[in-house]
Amino acid sequence: MIRSALTAAGRGLSLFALGFAQLAAFVWTVTALALLPAFAGIFLVPGAVAGMRLVARISRHRARAWSGVDIPEPYAPVPRFKTGLVGQIERCRYVLLDIATYRDLIWSLADPVIGSVLAVLPAALLLYGVEGIVMPVLWENFHPHGFRDWYVGIHVTNRTAAWVCVPLGAVILVAAVRNAERLLGVHARWTRVLLAPMAGLAPEPRPRVSGGQQAELRRIERDLHDGAQARLVAMGMSLDAVEQLLERDPAKARLLLTEARQASATALSELRDLVRGIHPPVLADRGLGAAVQSLAQDSPLDVAVVAELDGRLDPPVEAAAYFAVAEVLANAAKHAAARRVRIRLRHGAGRLHLTVSDDGRGGASVAAGTGLAGVQERLRALGGHLTLDSPPDGPTIVMMELPCELSSARTSSS
Incomplete structure (x- = not known):
């Protein structure tokens, strides 16, 4: 002491x-x-x-x-x-x-x-x-x-x-x-x-969301095109071949049916992953804290999460905060060579505060093409903002805020 x-x-x-x-x-x-x-x-x-x-x-x-x-x-x-x-x-x-x-x-x-x-x-x-x-x-x-x-x-x-x-x-x-x-x-x-921001004197303009929406639509379209759509097309071609081979080569037809069944299962799994990327079930059922905990468990890094939330947030705020944390966490793994990440979620004075810090190499920039610009645009669409502190030798600290109010805790309907 x-x-x-x-x-x-x-x-x-x-x-x-x-x-x-x-x-x-x-x-x-x-x-x-x-x-x-x-x-x-x-x-x-x-x-x-x-x-x-x-x-x-x-x-x-x-x-x-x-x-x-x-x-x-x-x-x-x-x-x-x-x-x-x-x-x-x-x-x-x-x-x-x-x-x-x-x-x-x-x-x-x-x-x-x-x-x-x-x-x-x-x-x-x-x-x-x-x-x-x-x-x-x-x-x-x-x-x-x-x-x-x-x-x-x-x-x-x-x-x-x-x-x-x-x-x-x-x-x-x-x-x-x-x-x-x-x-x-x-x-x-x-x-x-x-x-701190003087909301009464300097209201931040709410930027247009069209750019973020278009980027999200392009991502979904690309995932569909490269994944489920390609497998469904291949499955249709296999079924056409099965129809032609059914009478003259039943053995080969059965083999093609097996491949088509595997392709359908893979396509279904990819569609589920895509829907989960749009809005994860754990986020809807258990809230932002549990969803971020799930992200931490799936991360290859040593991630500690402190969630100080006594209730639930509006769904758009929860979704924006979830995907923002997910992108920052992915950046720490891909670009920062980090080993440990600390995530803190808290609510105070009518705002959601999210802080993500890592022990990586630092030098991150919103303009560096690592996805932070998209995170910033997503937050600004809801009246929030992102603050980045990333000196060349680290650590990197990303602070995000979103205006919101807490509601009573909602439970899963299961």
Whole structure:
């Protein structure tokens, strides 16, 4: 416990140091904005905002890694810019029209003032507790030189007052050790207040679902064409041959009938798999938590699932969340060379939160063609979003959110 308290204190001090970078980002961005009328701001604003967003991403990452507080990044999608001066103007316009820019600007000014106090609390209370315990030593060594101190309302001007500080310091030290991580969590939640999506001010547009629907239809068509359809065609050809051979070569006709029966069984199995891919029975019967557990059991990776859901979700939300987790899990196995995956499902504040983390090589990107773009589009179709944190050496953390409400738990009809 002492080690964790010291770790929390050190992390709090590093968050305090980050406040200087926040203030620098604020000054840089405000200066760039002020130079917009002089035309120079067009070239300075995109870089300044990029620096501010980098500091904000560091703060989000620390809140998630140190306190388990997920803070999404609801920045507007980055379009493809033109080259030259026109492209620079488009970049400037993009950051100026994104309301998240101004939310980050407020954060970069307010957090160093209030957040810094919260950040240094773990270290300050630990030091304050130690000071109370050693107050008699301080008194004996510094009293001849005019030592005076105030400690928890006690004016330490004599030896008796110094010894009174010892039990008070012990209480403060014990409280600091026991609550250092909680105090660090308070800072993370304060950061979430400033950086989380502001639904009332920045409603995210609901993108068209036609692209996702067309991709899903193409997948189903391809699976049918390459699997069940090919086997059914072969079975029909076999039955035609059987009809011609039935009288003049019964033995060969029976052999073809056996092959046709096997082809029909295989086609039926593939159709069942296809229907299961559209909407797995376990998802309809037992809900999202059980369906993700089933995915984990079928995965070749070491997958741990934590499902904190007290009820059922709307079927479209459950389906979108299930297939999103399935795609991310498949990416971890195919592309990330991961061995362990951790999946967490929870509901809070009217949103479903899904976090999938793996210990793979990292370097994942929504634009890298690994299926994450499709997942992002599927989520956005329901008003949700995806946040990816995947440094080159890993780990990869995919955070997904969907607006929804929990209903009472539904049971299977079986």
